[in-house]
Amino acid sequence: MPYLGSEEVVKELRRALSNPNVQADRLRYKNYITKVIRYMTQGLDVSALFMDMVKASATVDIVQKKLVYLYMCTYASDKPDLALLAVNTLRKDCADPNPMVRGLALRNMCNFRMPGMTEYIEQPIVAGLRDKASYVRRVAVLGCAKMHSLQPNTEIGRDINELEWCGLLVDLCDVFISCLDSHSDGTHSLQMKDLDSWAQSEVLTFLLRYRPRSDDELFDILSLLDAFLLSSHAHVAVATLRLFLHLASAHPTVQADALLRTSAPLLATCGAASRELRFAGLCHVQQVMRSQPGLFGTHYKRFFCGYSEPSYIKFRKMEILVELVNDENVALVLEELRSYCTDVSPELAQAAIAAIGRIARTYSEKCLDILTGLLGLKQDHITSAVIQTFRDLVWFCPQSTAAVCQTVGACVDSPQDSEGKQALLWLLGEHGDQISSAPYVMEGYIDGLKTELSSAVKMELLTAAVKMFLCRPAETQDMLGRLLHYCIEEESDVCVRDRALLYYRLLQRGVEETRKVVTGPKSDPSMSVLTGRQEEPISDTDVTLSSPDDAEEEISLSLGPPLSHETFEKMWLDLETLHRQTLGFPRPRAAPDTLQAALQLVKIQTLAFTPGDTVPWKAYIYTRSTETLILAELLQGDQQAPGSDESLVVSVKQQPVNQHAIRGFVSVLKSVLQTLNVDTL
């Protein structure tokens, strides 16, 4: 290992380098220098050879020069005083007739990056900027940038000050003069097409800093750059898109158009040969989907996973598929996800099951069938993942509780890992009244408590047992007693013991007291705003949504028992429309589950809505108010009828009639949708 015995190696190399016989033989000398470089790249500290290497820089062999300079750049900051010795050679090289040598010397001199270097490199840089070879001029411009970063307040003559900002455009060197001209004129005759793709990307990034003076100028720039949205290089296309989004921040239609046009190159990147590019492409698609969820809807098949793809790509694709689900493709997507559930890799299988769980929040029946089927496979990791998915599903989507409880009740084998155990216990505790076998399953856990290692499972078991006791006291009392006794007397984990003591004291206060404290709402769909889509800037939404006080004062809405699709349909057809109102703003562009969650937060239940950007867009919602059931339809008008496409129309039906409640409902609805509109713009 080169790290060991480095002193020996260095000593030997020094002996060789200072041997006059070796120095006389150019080939042998160069071989030793190569050896030094090789050790250096392997991480061996060869800085002790600095003096010998400086001597070696005085040569006509350009490769040897390159090697020595590489060495010096690496160690210059460690040995600033010795590095100064090399400066003379470098400065001499800067006047060499060969432009390659001039460029090389200048570049490396700038690469030294040590304080006190500026005074030596200033003059060569200025000379380099006037060099007749473009190669040297380019190096000189880059040198300015390096010097600028070294000592930000240096003034390198008048020439440089003008060029200083140009250091930002460093890689433009080939045409930097023309760029400079075009910028100072204020005209945008940027010859972008003549640059290579890297430079294009740089210029596009640089242009982010530019503020157009007028809308005309803005659109001039955009139309010049339009073709680059379809560049063959994904990074150029994406850089152009970024610039479009940035510059056209005041023109949402332009932004949407740019996103639409870039979707083709982005999709092509998602199918690129290189898996790293595919990954980056998928990440970009995910980003775009946050603002334009409907953009990739028709291309969902592109996001089906190939067998041999690395797992990081499969995870991304599944996340995207979940977002793309709509009425037409749900069957195919679910079938596809179902086939991933039996993947060899447990992580992937679990991710696929979780993905089905996410879809289940909208299409519960189909997904529940699949998940139930998976339980039949009797594979530990699958069972555990399914149970965890059930737990989340019941919490976010209370309608599915009955079906889940039935399945869990029928499920024979229990998960083996602690995550799965916790999920099962939570389900048993929370919905113990609906699972007939619940107390017996739980008894098994209580009996096996001594062998349980995870304290999280024990905590969950305590909570679940107390909850179960509250709904089925007769069957649970004995085992709860044993559980509390064990946890208080024998448990070594202080958290578990404290929890047990807490419940014990609570139970001493009486069953009703305990019930008040322990049992809360069985579901809290508003939480999905926080847990479901963490990436979105939801924090603001959350604050504004939870305080529509003015509306809430007049009327109180409640969710009540869920309404089935059939009942809703029947009632909707039977009832008369009592109230119709144009709201005066378009439908919120938020993702379906954000919308659903936001409405649920103000106790309005969403029954169904048109997926994506389909026109006309409809949503059916319902809520209960004091003694009355309100049904409503939201409709975004037909695109064909001019003018009417910009606003939402709400139609309300009610049973029994209560005009006051309708007014309250409409005002609550309006405030929520408006808040959503503001947040998603």
Add this chain to the structure above:
Amino acid sequence: MIHSLFLVNASGDIFLEKHWKSVVSRSVCDYFFEALERATEPENVPPVIPTPHHYLINVLRHRIYFVAVIQSEVPPLFVIEFLHRVVDTFQDYFGVCTEAAIKDNVVVVYELLEEMLDNGFPLATESNILKELIKPPTILRTVVNTITGSTNVGEQLPTGQLSVVPWRRTGVKYTNNEAYFDVIEEIDAIIDKSGSTITAEIQGVIDACVKLTGMPDLTLSFMNPRLLDDVSFHPCVRFKRWEAERILSFIPPDGNFRLLSYHVSSQNLVAIPVYVKHNISFREGSSQGRFELTLGPKQTMGKAVESVLVSSQLPRGVLNANLNPSQGTYTFDPVTKLLSWDVGKINPQKLPSLKGSMSLQAGASKPDENPTINIQFKIQQLAISGLKVNRLDMYGEKYKPFKGIKYMTKAGKFQVRT
């Protein structure tokens, strides 16, 4: 911008490092190694790894990780594409891009990296220009260099950087003027159990090798240009002309380059050139499984399907496979459970088949998952999308060039689920 580059081999050793700005300690790679350890397969290392002070962006090619260290906000696509370009350049220079080749040519590698990037910004990445700056090592030149002590650095400055057309150097001269175009299509498809197509798409490229004197101006037209969905061009192609007339008009770079890449997606019907009949079954309670596989051509317009290679990852419970191929050879690796069958050419009269039994672990339950079959093949003289070049014309020069077009269809990620 790109701060440093580390090259890491499959066993997790850094064998080369290059810094374009200040030296970043190689301990930054520890984060990468952590990710490497966590990944079950070498391919599963995530391409972008955040660390407290840097971002590590890596690509894995030829079993070498190219790890770039980033300190400021950079588009990851930019870095990934650049890293791939670096690998392509190495491959171009050394023929192969292996750890051994890089170590042998460490000097050239450093020279290349130095020219390709300065201060973190890409400079010369076109292989035309690089080859003028640094001559690629050949055996002859290595011998000559050793004897004469001369070097492989160009004495002349690359002229290409001064030319009006940045991708083409001035004063190109050839005795034989020739222009070859290869239309290569890769078909990616997933076929389900019953033989119906789940997804199918075609990734196509037109690679060109143009050796023409002077500044020729070429136009290339297609019989059916509307076929192409997402097209992206080499910067030399005049985009306006394509939009208006669907004709490729360009001044070509000198030598090899990729003229355009395109995509024919599921909107158009994609022809699937082979079909697979399979019967892979395991019986409950028995330690035997049946394996039958037959391949056949379809929709190939009479062209032969060649170099067919079938591979499949059998379930973990399979101990061994005892199969009988009607042609070609098969291997089964009992450790990785990878079955591969080198079929060769498909004869439509006598379809190749692979039949036999698999022995399962005694007492183990019937495997749940069914194996996926990956198929590789090649079809010469056919572009499966139906794309055809109509004609190629040259303007701007007097001589008559020799022109050639070749078509080829390959399987990309072609999978059949069972």
